[in-house]
Amino acid sequence: MQHHVYYIVITTLHILAGIMWTGSLLFMSLLLVPALRTLENPPLMARLIQTVGRRYRVAGWISLGVLLVTGYLALNVRGISHAMLVDPAFWSSTFGQTLAWKLTLFAGVVGLSAAHDIMSGPRLRRLRETNPAAAERQRMLASWMGRVTLALSLLIVALGVMLVRGRPW
Numbered sequence: 001m002q003h004h005v006y007y008i009v010i011t012t013l014h015i016l017a018g019i020m021w022t023g024s025l026l027f028m029s030l031l032l033v034p035a036l037r038t039l040e041n042p043p044l045m046a047r048l049i050q051t052v053g054r055r056y057r058v059a060g061w062i063s064l065g066v067l068l069v070t071g072y073l074a075l076n077v078r079g080i081s082h083a084m085l086v087d088p089a090f091w092s093s094t095f096g097q098t099l100a101w102k103l104t105l106f107a108g109v110v111g112l113s114a115a116h117d118i119m120s121g122p123r124l125r126r127l128r129e130t131n132p133a134a135a136e137r138q139r140m141l142a143s144w145m146g147r148v149t150l151a152l153s154l155l156i157v158a159l160g161v162m163l164v165r166g167r168p169w
Contacts, residue, residue, distance in 0.1 A: 003077065006077060007074070007077045007078075010070050010073045010074050010077060011070075011074055013066060013070045014066070014067060014070035014071060014074055016066075017062075017063040017064075017066035017067045017070065018063075018067060018156075018157060018160070020059060020060075020063040021060060021063040021064060021067065021153060022150075022153045022154065022156075022157060024056055024059065024060065025146070025149065025150045025153055026150065028052065028056070028146070029146060029147065029150055032049075032052060033049065036048055036049060046128065050125070053121065057117055060113065061113075064109070064110060064113070067106070068106075075099075094166075094167055095163065098159055098162050098163055098167055099159075099163060101159055102156055102159040102160060102163065105152045105155055105156050105159070106156055108152050109149055109152050109153055109156065112145050112148060112149045112152070113149060115145065116142060116145050116146070116149075120138065120141060120142045120145060121142065123138055124138045124139055124142055
């Protein structure tokens with residue numbers, strides 16, 4: 001019984017962190033940014049996006065950390081030990097292959113997010129003050145990074161469902 005409750009708690013935290021991460025990306029890309037573009041005040045739009053982005057950065061990184069920890073714990077509760085994760089035979093199973101894709105995409109999301117937060121975002125802020133043409137190119141790059149991050153995140157959700165329900169092929 002206690003084992004079952006632990007799994008429910010871990011899974012719930014994992015799903016909530018996934019909702020926070022992916023839901024926020026969907027909100028920003030489908031609602032916030034398009035709504036802000038209707039403002040005919042680019043400096044205000046940029047300031048609002050930066051403000052929301054800074055607040056999201058904290059919640060986003062916490063979400064990614066919770067996803068990593070709870071994902072590992074959920075595997076353990078399901079009987080997948082650390083020893084199994086280093087066994088090449090595990091990765092040739094359907095479950096192992098699906099998990100490998102999920103982990104690879106998760107690493108991509110973490111990498112893109114780090115690149116955005118550490119390099120792209122700060123560079124965009126600097127360029128807005130010194131070189132508007134270069135700032136626009138950097139803004140487009142940051143926008144595409146966000147779109148790719150969202151697409152990878154949605155694929156991760158689908159792979160998570162397949163880990164529990166099975167792959168359709």
